Amino acid sequence: MGMVSALWLGLLVSGFVVAALQGRIDAVTRGMLKGAEEGVAVALGLISILVLWLGVMRIAEEAGLIAALARALRPVARWLFPSVPADHPAMGSILANMSANILGLGNAATPLGLKAMSELQELNPLKDRASDAMCTLLALNTASLTILPTTVIALRMQYGSSDPTGIIAPTLLATAVGTASAVVLDRLYRKRDARRKGPGRG
DSSP, X not given: OOHHHHHXXXXXXXXXXXXXXXXXXXXXXXXXXXXXXXXXXXXXXXXXXXXXXXXXXXXXXXXXXXXXXXXXXXXXXXXXXXXXXXXXXXXHHHHHHHHHHHTTOHHHHHHHHHHHHHHHHXXXXXXXXXXXXXXXXXXXXXXXXXXSOHHHHHHHHHTTOSOGGGGXXXXXHHHHHHHHHHHHHHHHHHHHHHHHHSSOOO
Protein backbone atom coordinates (compact mmCIF):
# COMPACT_ATOMS: atom_id res chain seq x y z
CA MET A 1 0.00 0.00 0.00
CA GLY A 2 1.35 3.39 -0.99
CA MET A 3 1.78 6.28 1.42
CA VAL A 4 -1.14 8.25 -0.07
CA SER A 5 -3.45 5.21 0.10
CA ALA A 6 -2.43 4.58 3.71
CA LEU A 7 -3.11 8.24 4.54
CA TRP A 8 -6.60 8.11 3.02
CA LEU A 9 -7.35 4.83 4.79
CA GLY A 10 -6.24 6.35 8.10
CA LEU A 11 -8.49 9.37 7.58
CA LEU A 12 -11.48 7.19 6.73
CA VAL A 13 -10.97 4.83 9.66
CA SER A 14 -10.38 7.66 12.15
CA GLY A 15 -13.49 9.43 10.86
CA PHE A 16 -15.64 6.34 11.43
CA VAL A 17 -14.13 5.76 14.87
CA VAL A 18 -14.77 9.34 16.00
CA ALA A 19 -18.31 9.24 14.59
CA ALA A 20 -19.00 5.96 16.38
CA LEU A 21 -17.67 7.30 19.69
CA GLN A 22 -19.92 10.34 19.34
CA GLY A 23 -22.91 8.29 18.21
CA ARG A 24 -23.08 10.02 14.82
CA ILE A 25 -22.61 7.14 12.38
CA ASP A 26 -25.93 8.13 10.77
CA ALA A 27 -24.49 11.57 9.92
CA VAL A 28 -21.45 9.94 8.30
CA THR A 29 -23.71 7.67 6.26
CA ARG A 30 -25.87 10.60 5.11
CA GLY A 31 -22.76 12.58 4.22
CA MET A 32 -21.36 9.74 2.15
CA LEU A 33 -24.61 9.25 0.24
CA LYS A 34 -25.04 12.98 -0.31
CA GLY A 35 -21.45 13.30 -1.55
CA ALA A 36 -21.90 10.39 -3.95
CA GLU A 37 -25.14 11.92 -5.25
CA GLU A 38 -23.53 15.32 -5.81
CA GLY A 39 -20.54 13.69 -7.50
CA VAL A 40 -22.79 11.98 -10.04
CA ALA A 41 -24.75 15.19 -10.66
CA VAL A 42 -21.58 17.22 -11.22
CA ALA A 43 -20.12 14.55 -13.51
CA LEU A 44 -23.26 14.42 -15.63
CA GLY A 45 -23.42 18.20 -15.81
CA LEU A 46 -19.79 18.43 -16.86
CA ILE A 47 -20.23 15.95 -19.69
CA SER A 48 -22.31 18.30 -21.84
CA ILE A 49 -20.11 21.31 -21.14
CA LEU A 50 -16.86 19.46 -21.77
CA VAL A 51 -18.26 17.89 -24.93
CA LEU A 52 -19.07 21.40 -26.18
CA TRP A 53 -15.57 22.70 -25.39
CA LEU A 54 -13.87 19.63 -26.81
CA GLY A 55 -15.94 20.07 -29.96
CA VAL A 56 -14.81 23.68 -30.22
CA MET A 57 -11.20 22.61 -29.69
CA ARG A 58 -11.58 19.91 -32.35
CA ILE A 59 -12.76 22.57 -34.80
CA ALA A 60 -9.80 24.72 -33.78
CA GLU A 61 -7.52 21.73 -34.34
CA GLU A 62 -8.98 21.11 -37.81
CA ALA A 63 -8.56 24.81 -38.58
CA GLY A 64 -4.89 24.59 -37.67
CA LEU A 65 -5.00 26.57 -34.41
CA ILE A 66 -3.46 23.80 -32.31
CA ALA A 67 -0.73 23.19 -34.88
CA ALA A 68 -0.02 26.93 -35.02
CA LEU A 69 0.20 27.07 -31.24
CA ALA A 70 2.60 24.11 -31.24
CA ARG A 71 4.77 25.83 -33.88
CA ALA A 72 4.82 29.02 -31.80
CA LEU A 73 5.88 27.03 -28.74
CA ARG A 74 8.60 25.05 -30.53
CA PRO A 75 11.42 27.62 -29.99
CA VAL A 76 10.48 27.87 -26.33
CA ALA A 77 10.41 24.08 -26.01
CA ARG A 78 13.83 23.78 -27.66
CA TRP A 79 15.22 26.24 -25.08
CA LEU A 80 13.52 24.47 -22.17
CA PHE A 81 14.51 20.98 -23.35
CA PRO A 82 17.93 21.37 -25.01
CA SER A 83 18.76 17.68 -24.68
CA VAL A 84 15.67 16.50 -26.59
CA PRO A 85 16.24 16.22 -30.36
CA ALA A 86 13.85 18.43 -32.34
CA ASP A 87 12.70 15.47 -34.45
CA HIS A 88 12.23 13.05 -31.53
CA PRO A 89 8.62 11.95 -30.76
CA ALA A 90 9.10 13.24 -27.20
CA MET A 91 9.27 16.81 -28.50
CA GLY A 92 5.94 16.41 -30.28
CA SER A 93 4.32 15.04 -27.13
CA ILE A 94 5.82 17.86 -25.05
CA LEU A 95 4.42 20.47 -27.45
CA ALA A 96 1.00 18.80 -27.46
CA ASN A 97 1.00 18.68 -23.65
CA MET A 98 1.95 22.35 -23.37
CA SER A 99 -0.73 23.35 -25.90
CA ALA A 100 -3.44 21.38 -24.06
CA ASN A 101 -2.45 22.95 -20.74
CA ILE A 102 -2.51 26.47 -22.18
CA LEU A 103 -6.06 25.82 -23.40
CA GLY A 104 -7.09 24.44 -20.01
CA LEU A 105 -7.76 20.92 -21.30
CA GLY A 106 -6.36 19.03 -18.33
CA ASN A 107 -8.15 15.83 -19.32
CA ALA A 108 -6.26 15.88 -22.63
CA ALA A 109 -2.97 17.17 -21.18
CA THR A 110 -2.58 14.30 -18.70
CA PRO A 111 -2.27 11.41 -21.20
CA LEU A 112 -0.07 13.59 -23.42
CA GLY A 113 2.19 14.32 -20.45
CA LEU A 114 2.41 10.61 -19.57
CA LYS A 115 3.29 9.81 -23.18
CA ALA A 116 5.97 12.51 -23.18
CA MET A 117 7.44 11.10 -19.95
CA SER A 118 7.55 7.63 -21.45
CA GLU A 119 9.36 8.91 -24.53
CA LEU A 120 11.77 10.99 -22.44
CA GLN A 121 12.62 7.85 -20.49
CA GLU A 122 13.86 6.34 -23.75
CA LEU A 123 16.39 9.19 -23.96
CA ASN A 124 17.31 8.92 -20.29
CA PRO A 125 20.76 7.30 -19.82
CA LEU A 126 20.09 6.71 -16.10
CA LYS A 127 16.89 4.66 -15.99
CA ASP A 128 16.67 4.63 -12.19
CA ARG A 129 16.30 8.41 -11.87
CA ALA A 130 14.50 11.24 -13.62
CA SER A 131 16.45 13.17 -16.23
CA ASP A 132 16.66 16.96 -16.29
CA ALA A 133 14.16 17.05 -19.16
CA MET A 134 11.69 14.90 -17.20
CA CYS A 135 11.99 17.19 -14.16
CA THR A 136 11.45 20.24 -16.37
CA LEU A 137 8.33 18.72 -17.94
CA LEU A 138 6.91 17.81 -14.53
CA ALA A 139 7.50 21.34 -13.21
CA LEU A 140 5.93 22.97 -16.28
CA ASN A 141 3.00 20.57 -16.30
CA THR A 142 2.32 21.29 -12.63
CA ALA A 143 2.58 25.09 -12.99
CA SER A 144 0.78 24.94 -16.35
CA LEU A 145 0.35 28.37 -17.91
CA THR A 146 -3.37 28.50 -18.73
CA ILE A 147 -5.00 31.09 -20.97
CA LEU A 148 -8.44 29.47 -21.06
CA PRO A 149 -9.29 27.39 -17.93
CA THR A 150 -11.91 25.30 -19.71
CA THR A 151 -12.53 22.74 -16.96
CA VAL A 152 -12.82 25.36 -14.19
CA ILE A 153 -15.22 27.42 -16.30
CA ALA A 154 -17.31 24.28 -16.81
CA LEU A 155 -17.41 23.64 -13.05
CA ARG A 156 -18.43 27.22 -12.33
CA MET A 157 -21.21 26.97 -14.89
CA GLN A 158 -22.35 23.68 -13.35
CA TYR A 159 -22.65 25.31 -9.91
CA GLY A 160 -24.58 28.30 -11.25
CA SER A 161 -21.90 30.99 -11.16
CA SER A 162 -23.15 34.39 -12.34
CA ASP A 163 -19.79 35.00 -14.04
CA PRO A 164 -18.19 31.64 -14.91
CA THR A 165 -15.53 33.24 -17.12
CA GLY A 166 -14.47 35.66 -14.38
CA ILE A 167 -11.76 33.17 -13.42
CA ILE A 168 -9.82 33.74 -16.66
CA ALA A 169 -7.75 36.77 -15.58
CA PRO A 170 -6.83 35.45 -12.10
CA THR A 171 -5.99 32.04 -13.58
CA LEU A 172 -3.78 33.60 -16.25
CA LEU A 173 -1.94 35.70 -13.65
CA ALA A 174 -1.49 32.84 -11.17
CA THR A 175 -0.35 30.31 -13.76
CA ALA A 176 1.99 32.84 -15.42
CA VAL A 177 3.69 33.50 -12.07
CA GLY A 178 3.79 29.77 -11.33
CA THR A 179 5.26 28.93 -14.73
CA ALA A 180 7.86 31.70 -14.51
CA SER A 181 8.87 30.46 -11.06
CA ALA A 182 9.12 26.88 -12.33
CA VAL A 183 11.35 27.94 -15.24
CA VAL A 184 13.63 30.05 -13.04
CA LEU A 185 14.02 27.32 -10.43
CA ASP A 186 14.58 24.72 -13.12
CA ARG A 187 17.42 26.77 -14.58
CA LEU A 188 18.96 27.39 -11.15
CA TYR A 189 18.91 23.70 -10.25
CA ARG A 190 20.33 22.76 -13.66
CA LYS A 191 23.24 25.17 -13.13
CA ARG A 192 23.84 23.86 -9.62
CA ASP A 193 23.75 20.28 -10.88
CA ALA A 194 26.15 21.16 -13.70
CA ARG A 195 28.62 22.69 -11.22
CA ARG A 196 28.47 19.62 -8.97
CA LYS A 197 28.48 16.82 -11.51
CA GLY A 198 29.66 18.29 -14.78
CA PRO A 199 27.41 18.31 -17.89
CA GLY A 200 23.72 17.80 -17.22
CA ARG A 201 22.06 14.45 -17.73
CA GLY A 202 19.58 15.86 -20.30
